[in-house]
Every structure is written in C-alpha cells, then in structure tokens.
C-alpha cells in the first residue's frame with residue numbers, strides 16, 4: 186500500500202472528513218504508487234460527483250476506471266465517507282450486465298472507487314449516432330433491465346440511471362456508476378443544479394423520497410429516448426425539465442406502437458405505486474425475438490405527437506400488466522383532479538422555495554455582509570440619535586436656568 190493511499194476505516198469507526206487535497210492530487214496522481222498497484226493514465230471525464238481516470242493495474246496489465254469523488258461541502262464529504270462503507274454491498278453483486286466495482290479507498294482526503302474499465306462507448310454516444318431499430322432497442326434495454334434488476338434483487342437502488350452510465354461493448358450493455366445511491370438520492374437536486382439537466386430523474390426525487398421505483402421511472406425515460414429519439418420532458422433549464430417530470434403530460438409520436446405507449450405510460454407514471462412494481466414485470470412486457478411487433482427500421486420518428494396518453498391505458502391482450510392496479514385506476518379521475526388542485530397550490534411555493542434556497546446558497550455571504558453593514562449603520566445611527574437627544578436635553582436645561 187502506498188504511503189499516500191489507505192483503505193477506509195472499518196464500518197463503525199465514524200470516519201472524520203479530512204479536507205481533500207486537490208492541489209496535492211494534481212501534483213502527484215501520475216507518480217508511481219499514488220494508488221498502490223495502479224498506474225493512472227488519462228482522464229476520462231468528470232460528472233456531478235467526481236472525475237474519472239483510466240488506470241492500469243500493473244501486476245496484470247489490465248485497464249480499470251478510478252472515480253475520485255469531488256465534494257467540497259464538508260457536510261456532504263462526511264456523508265460520502267460513511268456511504269463509501271456501503272460500496273462493498275454493491276461490489277458483491279456480480280452480473281454480466283453490471284460494470285464491476287473492484288475496490289475503494291481514500292487518498293489525500295479524496296475518496297475513490299475503482300471500477301472495471303467498461304470502454305468508451307455508451308448508450309449516450311449510441312443515441313447520438315442516430316435512430317435505433319426496435320430489435321436493437323429490445324436487445325439493449327432488456328440487458329439494462331437485467332443489470333438493474335440484479336441490484337434491486339439485492340435491495341440496492343441505482344438512482345442515477347442515464348444513457349451516459351450505460352456502457353456498450355459490441356452488443357453487450359452494462360450498467361455502471363452505481364454504489365453511491367444514498368448520496369445521489371439526497372443531493373442530486375442541489376448538486377446537479379446548474380451542472381446538467383435532470384432528464385432522467387423521477388418526480389419523487391425532488392422530495393428526496395425515491396426508492397427502486399425511481400429506477401423504473403428513469404429506465405422508462407431511457408426507453409422512451411431509445412424509441413422516440415429524445416427524452417419526453419425537455420426545457421430551457423432544470424426547472425422546466427423538473428416541472429415536466431412532476432406535472433407534464435406524456436406525448437408520443439403517432440407512429441409509436443400502442444404496446445410501447447402502454448408500457449411507457451406505466452413506467453413513467455407520476456406516482457411510484459402506479460408504475461410496474463418490479464423489473465421482472467417490465468422484462469415480461471418487452472416483445473420477444475419473434476414478436477410480430479418487431480421491425481428492423483427505426484421504431485418511431487419524433488414527428489407530430491399524438492394526443493396525450495389517457496391516465497389509465499388499458500392493458501393489451503397477453504401482456505402481463507399489474508392486475509391489482511385496475512380497480513384503483515377506475516377511480517383516478519377525481520384523484521388526478523385533486524392532485525392537480527394540490528399541485529397548483531404547492532408548486533408556486535415550491536418554485537419560490539427553490540429559488541430562495543438557490544439564492545440564499547449563492548448569495549449568503551453577500552446577504553451576511555449587507556446585514557452586517559446595515560447593523561453597523563444602525564448602531565452608529567442610534568448613537569448619533571442618543572448624542573443629539575442628550576445635546577437637546579442639555580441645551581433645553583441650560584436655557585431654563
């Protein structure tokens with residue numbers, strides 16, 4: 186083990202955050218032994234939670250990816266350290282559709298995770314190349330669902346599913362970038378503010394209330410994008426996209442098969458309980474290889490959108506949909522009206538709240554400075570008034586005598 190890198194303390198030791206030495210990091214990361222046993226090669230990129238480098242394990246000459254977690258806020262840093270303890274749980278899940286987690290550690294106060302190197306092609310880059318055929322969508326999407334299902338089967342939630350985190354090698358898809366689910370779920374809104382558009386985020390994540398059904402929602406957005414060429418909720422900024430997730434109606438291109446509309450309508454339900462309740466159910470709704478649905482051309486062109494999907498799409502014959510949902514759905518019109526009424530009251534407060542929070546976060550120093558200055562002015566003003574009053578009393582008294 187190098188003198189600079191060390192394993193994290195044991196589970197209950199309550200790791201204390203040590204300030205991250207990024208200057209030291211950039212000075213030393215290329216030096217042999219910075220991470221014992223690895224040679225750090227080029228930077229692969231960076232996201233909301235850290236920067237990723239390609240590295241070579243010297244003993245076996247094999248490529249790995251090391252993510253160094255970049256969190257400056259001391260409160261969040263402490264949370265990262267304690268959450269790193271659970272990375273071991275994710276590392277236990279061994280599945281062909283998951284990128285492996287190999288190790289974790291701390292170097293110069295910077296936590297890191299070592300992952301299998303998954304190549305440089307992702308679903309994001311694949312989507313940028315052009316439309317996908319239905320056969321390709323099903324082949325990739327079913328593998329993605331299987332990978333995420335393996336996490337869910339171990340009671341683990343990904344919480345950051347997006348095309349950039351799905352790696353492709355030939356016709357194999359592997360889900361990566363998992364292991365920090367609590368950190369992601371609790372800080373996604375605040376940390377991603379201004380750093381990317383939350384196209385794939387389930388509406389309940391705004392209330393920091395996500396669970397495995399939030400993954401099912403994100404997978405629904407990914408499936409929608411694969412089939413239709415773009416995500417369903419877009420906007421000029423984060424708030425517009427978030428508003429779309431919370432209240433926006435789902436529209437589909439006319440050419441999209443009703444089978445997909447039905448499945449997507451359920452995966453993208455605003456309420457987690459209206460979604461398929463596990464990925465086994467989603468997998469069973471995917472057409473199989475010999476389905477008459479399958480064509481080899483693009484699935485749907487993002488042409489004119491069909492009218493919005495009714496809130497409770499009828500299940501197709503032979504399709505395994507949650508039968509227990511049906512009685513509840515018949516009474517949803519009043520529910521939807523009630524929810525819309527509540528939302529119309531709550532939403533403006535929430536927007537004002539978020540704006541104030543962002544404002545307070547970014548301008549707290551300015552506000553503190555302004556209030557201190559106002560305080561000083563008030564104190565000086567007060568004493569000037571007191572002096573003037575005393576002078577007046579003194580002068581009046583003097584004139585009496």
Ligand SMILES: Nc1ncnc2c1ncn2[C@@H]1O[C@H](COP(=O)(O)OP(=O)(O)O)[C@@H](O)[C@H]1O
Nearest residue numbers: 229230231232235237250300301302303304349
């Ligand atoms: N296990 C991995 N194997 C290969 N490349 C990876 C791996 N993990 C992350 N990367 C790459 O590192 C870069 C930064 O990743 P990340 O910080 O997760 O940001 P994001 O997911 O937002 O793109 C991306 O280009 C990503 O493809």
Ligand SMILES: [Mg+2]
Nearest residue numbers: 232349350362
């Ligand atoms: Mg990533």
